[in-house]
Amino acid sequence: MLIKWFLLFTLLHSIVGDGAAAGEGLHLPLYRTERRRVVKRDSGTAAIGLGDVLDVTYNVLVEIGGVSTPLVLDSGSADLWVISDSCRGSCTAGVPLYPNRTFQEAGMDVHILYGDSHTGTHAFGPIGKDRAGIASLSVQEQYFAAIIDTNTTVLETGSAGILGIGFPPISVLWRQLLQAHLSTQPPSIQQRSNHFPLPRTSTSPFPSFDFLQPHNSRPQGHYLRQVDSLRSSTQVIASFGLYGPLITRMIQQHLLTRPVIATSLQRDTVDIGGNVGLLSIGALLPGISDDALTWVPLRAYSVAEGGLPPPIETPEEVYPLVWEIPMEDVWFNGVKLQRSKLAPPNITLSALIDTGNSLIRGPQDVISEIQSLIGSMTFDCAQPQNLSFQIAGKLFPVDPRDFLHQTFADSVDFCSPALAVTDQPKLGGTGFLFGWSLGDPFLKSVLTAFHYGNLTHPSQDPPRIGLLSTVPSNAGDRLKEVVQEAKEGDGNLIMTSEAAPSGTFLATSTGVGGVPQATAVQPQQPPRAPDTSSSSQYTSLSHLKVLHLIFVTICLCLPFI
Structure with missing residues (x-):
């Protein structure tokens, strides 16, 4: 805990204590992608772009x-x-x-x-x-x-x-x-x-x-x-x-044509780009088929587990509570981690898929094991860390660029993992049964389809989640490149922010699995000069640092919302 507060204090000092640098009005360009207005694809589908505030x-x-x-x-x-x-x-x-x-x-x-x-x-x-x-x-x-x-x-x-x-x-x-x-x-x-x-x-x-x-x-x-x-x-x-x-x-x-929504999350820190930020309602993302996804059933909660009681007329129904899926194992840098000894052994391992969580949350003893494998609370930003979750027999890795955030302003020598501790599952209908919460760092690496199924009679069409890994094979090399670029620049990994757009992004390329890609920042291009005629295209560096402090505060001390 003292180490966490030391890291937070150091970052706060680097941000608010450097008044001269903040007063210089340095700016980062807000890289944009071409957009089109939302159109109705048919009578039961729609798509709209997602905003991203510093991931x-x-x-x-x-x-x-x-x-x-x-x-x-x-x-x-x-x-x-x-x-x-x-x-x-x-x-x-x-x-x-x-x-x-x-x-x-x-x-x-x-x-x-x-x-x-x-x-x-x-x-x-x-x-x-x-x-x-x-x-x-x-x-x-x-x-x-x-x-x-x-x-x-x-x-x-x-x-x-x-x-x-x-x-x-x-x-x-x-x-x-x-x-x-x-x-x-x-x-x-x-x-x-x-x-x-x-x-x-x-x-x-x-x-x-x-x-x-x-x-x-x-x-x-x-x-x-x-x-x-x-x-x-x-x-x-x-x-x-x-x-x-x-x-x-x-x-x-x-x-809706289908009881499904699908999301892909873009990246606005470290290496801007990745998947297009998109929410599809009533259909999968453009170009993605059901066969491309790994479909996983949701955990249903019985009445004894605190779930919703079924109607007297259909007592066999068991309802889901949250987007919670079974998980087999967790791997870090090639090592299969031990199951948490803090959770009751008769609760099967599962994870919540949570777009509202800016971190990956897990059991305290497993998070501690990951930190011990790293060697300390921080690590070299240029050293890719590989966290993967085994689901339905497949490994779904977290992109190394999404596993970290910069610990100190103006220095990329140290980064911190986007990890936090969550509560243990509880038996007897007193709490949720998942031991992990897979938030945005995971979801930037995985296209996700949320299939609601039959809401009133889930036995007729069970709810499920479809997953498609989108981590490119060169993700680790790309991380090393952007860290080196930061070292040769002002010592900061690039970051930007853009609120929800009014239309979908028009992707110019596709990535792993045919997922539409956002326009990536070209590292060889120098930063553009501020355009005073369109000031909304730029966000001040000092303002982004303040927002980044909020992010680090969340990571080190608090839950998100």
Whole structure:
């Protein structure tokens, strides 16, 4: 811990202490790719570009109430919320906020919690509904939270809220709206207070379905889970289409050709380029077929594991909670790592696929083993590190350029791994069962397809994830090249930032597996002079350093959101 704080203090000193350098107004060009406007490919598909703020957040333009604004794309949660123009406190933003003029309030507030028990953050505001959409697809009367108070960092990272693309059962909004609805219906289902424990990762809190327990079977005093007394109904499952998240409601309303979305994440630090930042809705990415992907089933949670109770009419149904897939092993620099001894041995190894997580999170003892193999908390930036995850019999490596971030400003002698510790899985329906959370460093290296399947009857079309590794064979050599270029320059690995574009990127080439590629920075080209007629094309180096400090703070000390 002392080493972590020393690294943070040193970087802070290098940024804020060098006033002369900051005052010189040095600039880095914001390399752009050619874009085209979003067009509807057919009646049930759409595509839109993803923004990237220093590889910390990836956002997408979402239209709510006639206003388009970038929201964080988050597969680790399922709630839609946007900061409203009624926000109180520090709500200065360079992005549009939600105007309340068309907001239809539901008569209740929501308090959404993130972080952990020591560094929890929150978003608070009224629940209501309005028209919402992405690209050419939209739905009427979409429930969301118009946030008026938050201490999250979304505004600082170029977004105005969060678009959760997870399943309805982990949606705080869905549970609260459903609970309020059931409280007015016979038999005597009693509404409970909206209290959710602070989660210990950047995902949503582990959901509670206690409100589905008949009132006459609830014990007095401390609640003890009685699995047999929890019951769902067709009405509960049908509410997915009424109160559920935006993407799942599009599926329930048959707006999509297929119940699938696919993402590829671009790289805005170290070596700008890589995969095109793109979100495809209702289809895979252009040029990618199902056969090219490795498809992996999701973990389904039984009632005993804390999952959503099935309807009485179809008791065989078992529902997923999050985008969680089985995993066989973890490899680092050719060494197969030991399984964590901190997790219960009867829980199978699995990982959450989380676009809202800027790091790779794992068990404390395994992360410590990786650090011991590295040799210290930091390593030579020019030395490629190879972390791979074995899934469905295949190795999916993390690109060495995405495994690291620069530790000290103006020096590429030391880099830190994009790793953090996460909580261990828990038995008995008290927590999620995954031991790893594979965030953006993994997802920049893997094209990912999220197949929802049949939301109400998953046995008929099971949910699954498709993966396609996109790491080029020369990734390690490319890392060495960009580090050498930084040493010959100002000592900083290149970085840039661009909020969500209004259209898809027009790729001029394809990479591994035929994945569309972003226009890469040409290292032999000298930096362009600032263009005062288009200042938005450039971002000041000092400003990027400040944002990078936020990133390092997150990496060393805090969960993301």
